[in-house]
Amino acid sequence: MYDDDLTCLAAAKELVSQGITVKECYSPFPIHGIDPVIGIKRTRLAIASFMFGLGGLALAILAINYFMIKDWPMNIGGKPNWTYFHNLPAFVPIMFEFTVLCAAHGMVITYMLRNKTLPGMPATNPDPRTTDDKFVLEFDTTENHSMSAEQLLSAIKATDVYELNENDI
Amino acid sequence: MFKEAEIREPLVLGDKSYHDITNDVVGPIEGKAPRRWYIALAITSVIALWGIGNIMYLIGTGIGVWGLNKTVGWAWDITNFVWWVGIGHAGTLISAVLLLFRQKWRMAINRSAEAMTIFAVMMAAIFPGIHMGRLWVGYWVFPVPNQYGSLWVNFNSPLLWDVFAISTYFSVSIVFWYIGLIPDFATIRDRIKSPVAKKVYGILSCGWSGRAKHWTRFEEVSLILAGIATPLVFSVHSIVSMDFATSVIPGWHTTIFPPYFVSGAVFSGFAMVQTLLLIIRKTMHLEEYITKKHMEYMNIVILVTGSIVGVAYITELFIAWYSGVEYEQFAFYNRAFGPYWWAYLAMMSCNVIIPQLFWFKKIRTSFYWTYILAIFVNIGMWFERFVIIMSVQRDYLPSSWSMFYPTFVDLGIYIGTIGIFLTMYLLYGRYFPVLALNEVKTILKSSGEYYKKKD
Numbered sequence: 043m044y045d046d047d048l049t050c051l052a053a054a055k056e057l058v059s060q061g062i063t064v065k066e067c068y069s070p071f072p073i074h075g076i077d078p079v080i081g082i083k084r085t086r087l088a089i090a091s092f093m094f095g096l097g098g099l100a101l102a103i104l105a106i107n108y109f110m111i112k113d114w115p116m117n118i119g120g121k122p123n124w125t126y127f128h129n130l131p132a133f134v135p136i137m138f139e140f141t142v143l144c145a146a147h148g149m150v151i152t153y154m155l156r157n158k159t160l161p162g163m164p165a166t167n168p169d170p171r172t173t174d175d176k177f178v179l180e181f182d183t184t185e186n187h188s189m190s191a192e193q194l195l196s197a198i199k200a201t202d203v204y205e206l207n208e209n210d211i
Numbered sequence: 212m213f214k215e216a217e218i219r220e221p222l223v224l225g226d227k228s229y230h231d232i233t234n235d236v237v238g239p240i241e242g243k244a245p246r247r248w249y250i251a252l253a254i255t256s257v258i259a260l261w262g263i264g265n266i267m268y269l270i271g272t273g274i275g276v277w278g279l280n281k282t283v284g285w286a287w288d289i290t291n292f293v294w295w296v297g298i299g300h301a302g303t304l305i306s307a308v309l310l311l312f313r314q315k316w317r318m319a320i321n322r323s324a325e326a327m328t329i330f331a332v333m334m335a336a337i338f339p340g341i342h343m344g345r346l347w348v349g350y351w352v353f354p355v356p357n358q359y360g361s362l363w364v365n366f367n368s369p370l371l372w373d374v375f376a377i378s379t380y381f382s383v384s385i386v387f388w389y390i391g392l393i394p395d396f397a398t399i400r401d402r403i404k405s406p407v408a409k410k411v412y413g414i415l416s417c418g419w420s421g422r423a424k425h426w427t428r429f430e431e432v433s434l435i436l437a438g439i440a441t442p443l444v445f446s447v448h449s450i451v452s453m454d455f456a457t458s459v460i461p462g463w464h465t466t467i468f469p470p471y472f473v474s475g476a477v478f479s480g481f482a483m484v485q486t487l488l489l490i491i492r493k494t495m496h497l498e499e500y501i502t503k504k505h506m507e508y509m510n511i512v513i514l515v516t517g518s519i520v521g522v523a524y525i526t527e528l529f530i531a532w533y534s535g536v537e538y539e540q541f542a543f544y545n546r547a548f549g550p551y552w553w554a555y556l557a558m559m560s561c562n563v564i565i566p567q568l569f570w571f572k573k574i575r576t577s578f579y580w581t582y583i584l585a586i587f588v589n590i591g592m593w594f595e596r597f598v599i600i601m602s603v604q605r606d607y608l609p610s611s612w613s614m615f616y617p618t619f620v621d622l623g624i625y626i627g628t629i630g631i632f633l634t635m636y637l638l639y640g641r642y643f644p645v646l647a648l649n650e651v652k653t654i655l656k657s658s659g660e661y662y663k664k665k666d
Contacts, residue, residue, distance in 0.1 A: 048656075070229065070398065071649040072426035085428045091435050109354055109363040116365060132367040135450055139375040142439050146383045150390060153432045154417065157425045159393060163418030170401035172421055173394070175229035175652075 043169065043178045043205040047073045050177035053201035054079050057179075060197055061188055066180040068172040087156075091149035098144025102137045168207075176204065222316055222658040224499040229652050232500075236648040237399050239495050244641055247494070255633040262627010265620050266341055274344050276620045282606045283615040288342050289454075290596040291625050294479070295335035296377070296451055297472075297592060300444060301480025302328025303384050306391075307440035310433065315658055316508050318650045319500045322395075323491060324484045325388040326643070330635045331483070332381045334628040339373075341624070369453040376450040380443055387436045390429070393419045395644040448476040455599065462542035462602035465530070471523035475592060478516035478562070481509050482588035487636060489582050491645055500646055503576050510575045513588065517566035520595075524563060542602050550614060551601045558598050561591025 044050035051073055054064055064080040067073070077084075107126050110116065110133070115123040122128035154160055172178050181198065183191050198206060223232075269276055279286050302325035309317035340346055351357075352374045354364050364371050396416035403409050419425070452472035455463040485506065492501040531543040547555050565587045574580045605612050639645075 067423040068421045069423070069426065070233075070421060071394075071652045072430055073423070074653075076423055077427050080423060082424050082427055085424075085431045087428055087431050088435055091439075095439075105354070106366050110366050113361055114363050116367070118365075118367060129367065135369075135372040135446065135453075136366055136375045138442075138446060139372070139379045142383065142443050143375075143379040145439055146379075146386060146436060149432060149435060150386050153390070153428055157419075157428060159417035159419050159425070161417050162414050165397065165400065165413065165416070165418050165420055167397075167401070167420035173398040173401045173419075173649075174233045 043171075043176050043203065043207070045176055045204040047071075047177055049202045049204075050179065051076050051079070053198075053203065054179055056201055057181075057197060062181065062194065062197060063185045064179055065182045065185060066178075068167050068169075068178040068180070070173050070175060070177075073177065087149055087153060090152050091145045094148025094152075095141045095145030097148070099137060099141040101144070102140035103133075106133050106136065219658075220502075220504045222319065222500075222502065222504065223651065223655055224502055227499065227655060229655065232648050232652055232655065233398055233402070235497065235500070236395075236644050236646045237402055240399060240642060240644070241403055245494075248637065248641060252634065252637050255630050255637060258626060258630025259634045260630075262624055262630050265623030265627055266337070269341055269620055269624065270344075270346055274342065276618060278616045278618045278621055280613055280615065281611050282613065283601065283604050285600050285603075286615055287597075287617055287621045287625060288338050290593065290600050291628065292335050292338035293451060293472075293596045294593050295331045295338070295628065297448065297476035297479045297596075298483045298589075299328045299331035299335060299380075299384075299480065300448060300473075300476035301484045302326070303380070303387065303440050303444050304477055304480065305484070306387060307437040307444060310437040311441060314508075315654045316505050318647050318654060319497075319502075319505055320484065320488060320509075321650075322388075322391065322643075322647045323488055323645050324480075325384060325391075326639045327483060327487055327636065328384050328480070329381070329388060330632050330639075331480075332377065332384065333635075334632050336377060336381065337624075337628060369450060369457050372450045373454060376447045380447045383436070383440055383443060387433075387440060390432055390436065391647055391650070392643070393417055394421065394429070394649045395647065397421065398648065399644065445473055448473045460603055461536070461538040462531075462546065463599070465527060467523055467526055467530070471520065471527075474516040474519040474523070475562075475595060478513060478520055478566075479588060479592035481513050481516070482585040482592070485509055485513075485581055485585035486589060489578060489585075491640060495640070495645060497646065500651060503578075506578065506581055507576050510569045510581055510584075513566055513585075514569040514575075517562060517569075517588070521563035524559065538607075541605075545605050546598055546602050549605060551598065551604065554594050554598050554601065558591055558594040561587045562595060565591070 044053060047069065050067070050069070054067065054076055058064060058079055058081075067076060067080055076082075103126075110129065111124065111126050117123060126133075167173065168178055168180065169176065179198075181194060183194060186194055189197075195206075195208075227235075277286065277288065279288075302321070305317050305324045306321040309321075340349055343349055352364060352371070364374075393416055396412050397419035400409060400412040400416045403412060449469035449472065452468035456465060456468035458464060488501060489506070492498060528543055528547075531539045534540075565584060568580070568584060569575045574584070601615065604615060
């Protein structure tokens, strides 16, 4: 456990350079720059959102085409109502809104599911202080075969650590 | 680490640590509510109940209890609707547009502004809802298959665009707000002592644990939501303005409406943010987070958008004259010198002249003056919508010209929505983290006063 984001980042860098695998990092706010250090890849949520948006747009076009052109064309002052293309400008607002609706909600639902954060889920942070002002780096001896537990401990102790806890799992 | 310019004023004052920020924001939620909170809640609840009673009376009796007449067919109902929707534009603008521009000052105010947005849009949604008269068939606004040979809603109509725009805006704003709230709820969950509250905040925080991967996703989701919410903000009020602009009524049928409504919305929204935030800042002792600088930035936005609105008013007048269309000319002449000249005067003075005082740095940085000017803007923007809607009061047939007089139901519902809005805001201020506390922690080192001095 560390008491500052920069110390935590420096410690992670130092330990990773010694070949130690960091299992997880818990922090009250995003520590910028820690992701590549502890080996976290860029999220693909943006792509998911784009897909959801495309899906929404396609659905809006299909649905409006069915409602307004195929099923029940409305005669409004004799304006063309027999092709989608000639009516397109009036349909753009809803096509846009529906795209945004699907992109936003699709992405957020994916986000909640992937994070496993849903209403009523139990919290899994190791220490309640990690949502306040403490930063935790978690190491697992089974992930660090190249060195013994004692070596791992001494390497961690060499960093500017605030508190150290050992657990048998 | 990213260093900020020395001359830029710090956004977090005082010698704060991360723990102090948590204490300052979560402290008021843990402690007992002060007596004045209960007094304020009692007053607003009574007003809210009065409003709900009036709405029920309206639904039970029919919209004949409003003071509408043949020429003034939309009156206060749509005035209030547009006023509330307009107010509901600041929150998402602050959190989305300012996020895209990486404006750090948004972090102290975005949570409260978004809450205000959500509550204001709720109030706005009441008006088209009750205007239907038969609220229980409100779902007819959506394209649902039905027994009338599948008669669909009209996708050419701006009123239907409004349905989609407002519902999208409302739901996306809620989601945006809640995504930011989850980590802050987790902070409260891990601190609070009372077991019931711990349970409730535990459910609200969805088991957030602050893993690095989750934070990466959090930032990505915030950024993308901001990206797609930005055009959404602009589209919503453009579409609201098209309710008017696509009609062929003189005084409404103008292409200037969308940009003019959007800037008017941002203008009124920021004024409402000032109105509420200056009180929260004082009563909850957040002076070190919501600083004079934050207020000045918001006042600059008010000044800019207020000037855009002023230019739009004058352009409208000019175009009415320049177009040579006598109906258009009559509509605008009637606005300024007709029976509702006082509303026009109120609009012009509150929206165009008074905000120009913000050019003076003394006024722009004075809490007292900001508060007074913000109230003027709130009033002025209500009158703007009233003036626009009253331009139909003298139509083509002089025998049907008559004045509009609000009934007690008109008044009751309008005042009532203010009561409901303030009640929700008071509850929010008591139980929710009013500051995006974990986001403020990220700027502490680059924009905190203590760290700036130390360097």
